Amino acid sequence: MTQSIQAKTLTLRDVKTKFNCQLAEEEQFFREWIDGLPEITDEEKRYLDKVKAGYANSADYPMIEDTVKMVVLAPLLFLADLYLNPFHIEAEKSVELVTVDENILVRGSIDVLLLIESFWVVAIEAKRSQYSVEAGLPQLLFYMLNDPSPDRPTFGLLTNGSNFRFIKVIKQDTPQYALSYEFVIDRANDFYEVFRILKRLAGIISSNTSDT
Structure with missing residues (x-):
């Protein structure tokens, strides 16, 4: 009998x-987040600075549903041209997180988005910020390992709105994965680097797609 596995x-x-x-x-397994990153323009920096300011303003108030996607993730994907062909967004799954923090029941969610074949994004939303990006790693790996393209690497992004980590999975032979460093939105130029990596990975995936 086939075993049914629930990602959550x-x-x-x-x-x-x-x-x-x-x-x-x-x-050398995951050099794509380090090597060959595109330059960032002054206009792009101004846009990203405005996103950072919006996040800082939102963080002063109680989190609401979809804050992560609306305030940070959506404009980041927009600036990286990930709403344009050949990319498109499909909402795959939403997984609920429930923990007890200081005797308070805390509910959050993990939203899994598929931008294009082989490119996944996981947005972690919570009423409080105790959920690290690693909270979504098992679910992201699950979906990436079930990607129907075993001959190409699969890339992903984990974010809770303030922290970001990129991931690469290769499924040939023994499946392997690796993570980038963790970037923080309000630390030095980290948010610029997140954008540059996102553009770099998008370019790789777009090229792989056009070759098939």
Whole structure:
């Protein structure tokens, strides 16, 4: 009998054991978030600065539903041209997170978005900011490992609105994954780097898509 797996119940250990997925140890495995990043224009910097200011303003008030996507993620994807062909957005899944923090029941959610084949985004939303980006890693790995393109690398982005990590998965032979450093929206030029990496990965995926 085929075992049914619910993504919302998965832990990172579950993903590693059920899919034999391993953390890549080679430094060269995921160089796409480091090498060949595009330059950023002054106009793009001004736009990103405005997004950062909007996030800072929103963070002063109680979080509302869809704050992550509306305030930070949506304008970031827009600036990176990820609403244009060949990309499009499909809302794949929404997973609820429930924890107890200081005797307060805290509810959040993980929204999984598919931008194009082989490019996933996970947005973590919470009423309070205790959910790290790693909270969505098991679910993101699950969807990336089930991507129907085993011959090409799959890329993803984890964000809770303030923190960002990129991920790469290769499914050939033994599935492997690697993560970028964690970027923080209000730390130095981190948000600029997030945008540059996003553009770089979008260019790689767009090129891979046109070659098929």
